[in-house]
Amino acid sequence: MASESAIQYLRAVALQQARQQLADDDLLLEVLEAGVGFVDAPRLVNLRERCLAAPPGAFVECGVARGTSLVVMAAYGDGRIVWGFDSFEGLPELSDADDGSGVEFVGYSCSGERGEQSVRDTFARISVPMENVRLVKGWFADTLGSADTVPIAVLRLDADFYEATRCALETMVPRVVRGGFILIDDYNSFDGCRKAVDEYRAAQGVRSPLVVTDPNTEVWWIA
Numbered sequence: 001m002a003s004e005s006a007i008q009y010l011r012a013v014a015l016q017q018a019r020q021q022l023a024d025d026d027l028l029l030e031v032l033e034a035g036v037g038f039v040d041a042p043r044l045v046n047l048r049e050r051c052l053a054a055p056p057g058a059f060v061e062c063g064v065a066r067g068t069s070l071v072v073m074a075a076y077g078d079g080r081i082v083w084g085f086d087s088f089e090g091l092p093e094l095s096d097a098d099d100g101s102g103v104e105f106v107g108y109s110c111s112g113e114r115g116e117q118s119v120r121d122t123f124a125r126i127s128v129p130m131e132n133v134r135l136v137k138g139w140f141a142d143t144l145g146s147a148d149t150v151p152i153a154v155l156r157l158d159a160d161f162y163e164a165t166r167c168a169l170e171t172m173v174p175r176v177v178r179g180g181f182i183l184i185d186d187y188n189s190f191d192g193c194r195k196a197v198d199e200y201r202a203a204q205g206v207r208s209p210l211v212v213t214d215p216n217t218e219v220w221w222i223a
C-alpha cells in the first residue's frame with residue numbers, strides 16, 4: 001500500500017497539473033482550489049466550453065452536491081436560468097442494474113452536513129450570484145417531471161447510479177433543444193450509469209456520437 005506521504009505527493013502533482021490546465025481561467029482555478037467538489041480540470045474545462053457554445057435555453061444539472069459544476073454553469077450562463085436538482089440526502093441504494101458498481105458510495109452524502117446550504121456556500125465563496133439559479137431539493141422521480149425547465153441547452157447528469165440516471169435521461173433529454181449538449185459525468189466510472197445511457201440511446205435511436213471528455217469519467221453528445 002502507498003504511504004501517506006506518497007499519496008500526498010501524488011495529490012500535489014495532480015493539483016499542480018490541474019492548475020496548469022486552468023491557468024488561463026481564474027474562475028475555474030478558484031473552483032478547483034476551493035476543493036468542494038468531485039469534478040476535475042478536464043471536466044470543468046469541457047463544461048465551460050459547452051456552456052459557451054450552447055444554443056438558447058436553460059442549463060440543468062441533475063446531481064448537484066455542493067455545486068461545483070452548477071457554479072460554473074451559472075458563471076458562464078450569461079444570465080440564463082440554471083436548474084439544479086438533488087435530494088441532498090446521500091446516495092440511494094443500488095438497483096440490480098448497477099451490478100454492485102458503486103456499492104461503497106451508498107449512503108454517502110456528497111453535499112456534506114450542510115446539504116442544500118453547501119451549494120449556497122460554494123456560490124458565495126466563488127462570488128457568483130444565485131439570482132438565476134433554481135435549486136430543487138428532492139428525489140428525481142418526484143421533482144424532475146413537474147419542473148418547468150423547457151427548453152434546455154445544456155443538460156449535465158451526475159447522479160452516479162442506474163435508476164437516477166435513467167430517470168433523468170427519460171425526463172430531461174427530450175427537453176434538450178437541437179444542437180444542445182448532454183453531458184454524462186459518470187459514464188466511464190459507474191457500470192449502472194453507462195448501462196442506463198446505452199439503453200436510452202439504443203431505445204431512442206440516438207446516433208449522435210459519444211465524445212469522451214475523460215476515459216475514466218465523462219462523455220457527452222450533441223442533441
Ligand SMILES: C[S@@+](CC[C@H](N)C(=O)[O-])C[C@H]1O[C@@H](n2cnc3c(N)ncnc32)[C@H](O)[C@@H]1O
Nearest residue numbers: 037038063064065068069087110139140158164
Ligand atoms: C457525485 S454527486 C454530484 C457532484 C456534482 N455534480 C459536482 O459538480 O460536484 C452525485 C449527487 O447525485 C445526487 N443523487 C443521486 N441520486 C439521486 C436521486 N435519485 N435523486 C436526487 N438526487 C440524487 C446525490 O445526492 C449527490 O449529491
